[in-house]
Amino acid sequence: MAPQESQHESTKVTKPTGPTEAAEQGRTGRRSLLGAAVLGAGGAVLGLSGTARAAGAGHGGGLKTLPVPTVIGHRGASGYRPEHTFGSYQLALDLGADIVEAGDLVPTKDGHLVCRHEPEIGGTTDVANHPEFAGRKTTKVLDGVSTTGWFTEDFTLAELKTLRAIERIPANRPHNTLYDGRWQIPTFEEVLKWQDEQTHKRGRQVWIYPETKHPTYFRKLGLGLEERVAKLLRKYGKDKRNSPVILQSFEPTSIQRLNKLVDNPLVVLLSAANSRPWDFVEAGDPRTTADLITRKGLREIAGYAQGIGPTLDLVIPKDAGGKLTTPTTLVRDAHAVGLVLHPYTMRNENPFLPAEFRKGTDADAYGDAFGAFQVYFATGIDGVFTDNPDTGLLARQDFVNR
Numbered sequence: 001m002a003p004q005e006s007q008h009e010s011t012k013v014t015k016p017t018g019p020t021e022a023a024e025q026g027r028t029g030r031r032s033l034l035g036a037a038v039l040g041a042g043g044a045v046l047g048l049s050g051t052a053r054a055a056g057a058g059h060g061g062g063l064k065t066l067p068v069p070t071v072i073g074h075r076g077a078s079g080y081r082p083e084h085t086f087g088s089y090q091l092a093l094d095l096g097a098d099i100v101e102a103g104d105l106v107p108t109k110d111g112h113l114v115c116r117h118e119p120e121i122g123g124t125t126d127v128a129n130h131p132e133f134a135g136r137k138t139t140k141v142l143d144g145v146s147t148t149g150w151f152t153e154d155f156t157l158a159e160l161k162t163l164r165a166i167e168r169i170p171a172n173r174p175h176n177t178l179y180d181g182r183w184q185i186p187t188f189e190e191v192l193k194w195q196d197e198q199t200h201k202r203g204r205q206v207w208i209y210p211e212t213k214h215p216t217y218f219r220k221l222g223l224g225l226e227e228r229v230a231k232l233l234r235k236y237g238k239d240k241r242n243s244p245v246i247l248q249s250f251e252p253t254s255i256q257r258l259n260k261l262v263d264n265p266l267v268v269l270l271s272a273a274n275s276r277p278w279d280f281v282e283a284g285d286p287r288t289t290a291d292l293i294t295r296k297g298l299r300e301i302a303g304y305a306q307g308i309g310p311t312l313d314l315v316i317p318k319d320a321g322g323k324l325t326t327p328t329t330l331v332r333d334a335h336a337v338g339l340v341l342h343p344y345t346m347r348n349e350n351p352f353l354p355a356e357f358r359k360g361t362d363a364d365a366y367g368d369a370f371g372a373f374q375v376y377f378a379t380g381i382d383g384v385f386t387d388n389p390d391t392g393l394l395a396r397q398d399f400v401n402r
Contacts, residue, residue: 062242063265063306063340065205066098069399070383071392072209073097074345075104075117079387082165082176083124084115085183086194093198093206097389099246102191103210107223112157113188113232117168118142119214122149125163126181133159143214143278153221160185172349172364188229192236195244207244211269215254216279226254230261239263248309251279252292252301259304267307267342268292270314289314293330298337307340307382315343315379322355324375331380344385346373346392370395 076088077095084104092100106119120142121127127136127150136155139148152160165183167176186194191208198206212225219225229247233239239262248267249255255266271277273290280287291297293314301308316327334341348369350358358367369388373395376384386392 068382069377069396070098071389072099072101072383072385073389074101074385074387076100077389079348081179082167085165086186087183092389095390096393099207099209102208103188104213105188105210105225106152106213107218108152108155108157108160110156113228114152115186119152120147120149124168126166127163143217174364189232205244209246212249212254215251216282226257226261233262251277253279256304266305267309268301268305270308270310295333298334302337302339307342308334309342309344312343324354327379340382342383343381346384346386348388348391374399
């Protein structure tokens, strides 16, 4: 996910309160909600091992093989291992994630695609401990924000491979720091090979969910992402409508470009309602996310994508105290035009949960994540990104068995 996600990473915690109206809605019947979600997306509901399955829309036919609600390992199992490492990806599979978000894709100086949350790697690698790279530290304007650090586009792949990944939010996940320095930065090509190896080893298809990061920024540097992504997908025969690779981006024009290059399922990520995709800013397009989630905006998205990945706040807003309010019509409206919804991000720790599901005030303590999952699942979403795939899978089991 992109920097817009920082709204979910505050360490401010309030005391838990009583159930919300949304929580009450979470007690409604599972069958009718799942049926509405799936049938609205143009598919049929089929029972399979205690979960529902949905038919995909448009040229994303492979989506029909996924359980609903789909549990997506956000940057792997990043609640337990430093994100975007093979340790995190592997654990997500071991925990049972339906899809692994293996790849927030950013380029190197010599044109390779690597997997990092952001092109600035000071917070996710040990680059600051490498005196040979001290002179690479710089300040750049990244999507309008002045950012200081070390950037992947200033390193060759060989140089990046000398670094090791570290935990990005140690204040919330001090236990993850145990694994600091254990894994290298993966390349996208390595991920594609790993996907095939794991599919063969496990006897089931492994799905991945890469994201193009800051595509407008990199295109202006002569490092266009979409063509590189498409080239690698074609190389490994994973550019088809039924390929187990879903592509996502916060920039609609990146998805439109990918739509012309590959036939994979495509998803437009959506940040806060008052935000503007950076490609819109650069093009002078005045529309905001609020415009994109109108019925008209969703119809337009459905013309080139198969789904949306909204922040959870677009599904159920929060009040000033961080408590959930009434669900919006986004799920219904998106399903009406055949779009699936994979919102982000569910995490176990208190600061990332709605206020009424927090327990105590410790920033790294777990709250009632199971309760929060139930409320979000009850809205009819088709899946969710989570840093804790095991929690998501248990919550889904509770939901489908209620």
